[in-house]
Amino acid sequence: MPDPIVSALSAPRWPDDVARRYRELGYWRGEELTAPVRHYAASHPDKPALIDSVGRLLTYAELDRTADQVASALQQWGLAPGDRFILQLPNLLELVCLLLGSVRAGIIPVMVLPTHREQEVIHLAKGSGAVACAIADRQASYDFRGLMRRVRDAVPGIGKVVVVGEPGEDDGVISYDRLMAMAGPPVDRPPVDAHAVALLLHSGGTGGLPKLIPRTHNDYDYNARASAEACGFDENTVYLAALSAAHNFPLACPGLLGTFSVGGTVVLAREPSPDSVFSLIEKHKVTVTAAVPTLVSLWLEAREFDETDISSLKLLQVGGAKLAESVARRIHEWPGVRVQQVFGMAEGLLNYTRAEDPIDIVETTQGRPLSPDDEIVIVDEEGQPVADGAVGELWTRGPYTIRSYLAGPEINARSFTPDGFYRTGDMVRRLPSGHLVVAGRSGDQINRGGEKFSAVEIENHLIDHPAVKEIAVLGVPDADLGQASLAFVHPVETPPSLRELKDFLRQRGVATYKLPDRLRIVDDIPLTRFGKIDRKRLALLADEPVPS
Incomplete structure (x- = not known):
């Protein structure tokens, strides 16, 4: 019998007529998720693509070549297309290279936060059927090798571990350098099925532990590319990933992938402290970064005493939680910096305030939908539409919003309507302009x-x-x-x-x-x-x- 997990990962997630329409409208291009890196490696090979917190730099040509080497090395290591591969790494060059390389090899990355511990990692490993993982040796004082030993005890299917740093002496564990030494010549692979799953994100865990979110090449490419356009990204953009890149927000909203889609430069912060972030902005002339409100408050407080030159920064995206109007006003006191509120979810729907929005809309709303084909319904407890301007639960479907989790039928039945709307659990009201104001969360x-x-x-x-x-x-x-x-x-x-x-x-x-x-x-x-x-x-x- 076929592996039920593999079957679920390869199952179509949009009705045929809906998928055809999204292709005809140009939302879905039928390209593999890393195609922009390949494109800019050919057209702008010497353009800086990726810089980490200690100054290591890869041009587009080098990043493209390294992704191919990772793809080859993973295959030589014994991973095959369709295998699930946990990535639990801080913001390092190696994280991006492993992500791009595994996607190119048809291996499915499972994005896990560095802050997750054995409870969450075991759950995600079992749910995805992961057979391998990548970790750092340590982050601050925490030893991820010990964590992975406990995870492997609980999930024997994880037979392979690659460690960025010192690997230790456990069976099946190798260093990243040793993995890369296995790389051979680029392997010819059949064209990617862009309807297939490219990677697995994780949900916030409503009702329990995180759920696995399957994102396809088509929908996630559009997610990143359309976000880059809406946010004004171009080849001159220098994006600082201050949040963990395992999050949807810094990964593709527009994040790393959106920056790559326009040929910009990504800078990685190992940790988001004010000292680290401000010094990276100054050193690399960062133009855009993203943060959650609690982090923004920390930066604002530190900025009262900090004299680092951050004049290159033009856009500060804030999302992940509702931004207080008073905090938005304080950000706008920074010379030349514009706030952008971002409200969305790893399951799909994204809302952004736009550059042309009046300042009061930017400071008091959480944006409007990214796509013309984002369908929005706001309903009461009985699932009936509420009056215009009233608060209700947000339901949505569209060209980059999933139609099912990688989960059991009972979870999907609770989370999605029979006609494909995702029940977000977010309580919102909609303004006549289409902008949403978040009122809170339903449930727990x-x-x-x-x-x-x-x-x-x-x-x-x-x-x-x-x-x-x-x-x-x-x-x-x-x-x-x-x-x-x-x-x-x-x-x-x-x-x-x-x-x-x-x-x-x-x-x-x-x-x-x-x-x-x-x-x-x-x-x-x-x-x-x-x-x-x-x-x-x-x-x-x-x-x-x-x-x-």
């Missing part, structure tokens, strides 16, 4: 500084804590993070401290950004008449002062 998802996760996931862990009788976790407004996580605990006897809860979650391998920021001890957890946690009543409790 928490968006902490742009990192999304499910309250239910954390509740399922903390209910096992010996001092916890009942538990509920809620996202609450936070000036710096957008949302912070607040844990309501009905204790067994002696209430646990916030530190004890965090240590408990860390011992279970939960990512740091999912740990509760605040703790509230309560006598009981309010429930709905259906026996579920009443999050509306919790939100009211969150606004009440803590008794002295």
Whole structure:
């Protein structure tokens, strides 16, 4: 019998008549995702394509050649078209080269954040059927080789690991340099099926752990290319990837891939501290970068004392969480810098404010849809359209929005309508101009500084804590993070401290950004008449002062 995962990855995701229309309109070009790098390697071979934080530089010709070498090396290593390959790397040259090379070889990268830990990585590895992974040896004080040992114990199918840095002595683990030494001459491959999956992104994890998002060559190429056009990118663009490139935002909104689509230059920041970001902007004359609101607030604070020359910066994209109007105004105080609000999702739909938008629209809305064929429906709890200007849940479909996750039928039935609309879970209202204003999230998802996760996931862990009788976790407004996580605990006897809860979650391998920021001890957890946690009543409790 065929592998069900491979079958799901190769299954068509848009009806034939819809796909034909997208091709006829020019949204889908039938090209492999890395084709722009090949194009500019031929037309502008000496143009800088990629620079990392320590100054290593690849021209378009060098990047194109290295991608071919990676493709060959991966095949010599034993990977085959259709194999899934986890990439869990910080913003290094090697990440981009492994991404482009694996796509060229028909190997499917699974994009995993450096902040993910064994719980998330094991889940994504099992769900994708991954057979190999790429990691750094260390990031700051964290040893990813130890993490991968624990992942491999849980997922025996991962037989191969490549490490950027010191590989250690585990079986099946090699260094990146050793991998590249395996490369032979470029291998002739049949033309890519642009309808096939090019890579797998991850969702924010509504209702549990992250879901796998299959993006095809056609739809993701359009995602990046149309974004570059909407954002005014051209061959003179110097884009700084300050956020992890495993995120959809810095990868293709327009991000790395959008910059490559116009022949611009990408600069990689290993970490997004103000010192690192400002010095890279000054050194490489960066014109565009992107950040989440919590990071922007940090940069704004640091900028009050920093004298680095960042006059080359013309556009600061802000997304991942809602940007406060007051923060947008502060950014516009930077000479020559324009704010662009970005609201979107790894599943597809992207909204941008535009250069021609009035300043009040830029500072108060989250943009309007990227594509003329982005279909938007805003509905109430019964799935019926709301009145113009009213708040409701956003449903969408279009030429770059997926029609199913790589997941079971029950998850897809909850997430997509029978006629292909994606139920985003975002609560929005639409202005007459078409711009969207985000009002929050439906359900239990928490968006902490742009990192999304499910309250239910954390509740399922903390209910096992010996001092916890009942538990509920809620996202609450936070000036710096957008949302912070607040844990309501009905204790067994002696209430646990916030530190004890965090240590408990860390011992279970939960990512740091999912740990509760605040703790509230309560006598009981309010429930709905259906026996579920009443999050509306919790939100009211969150606004009440803590008794002295």
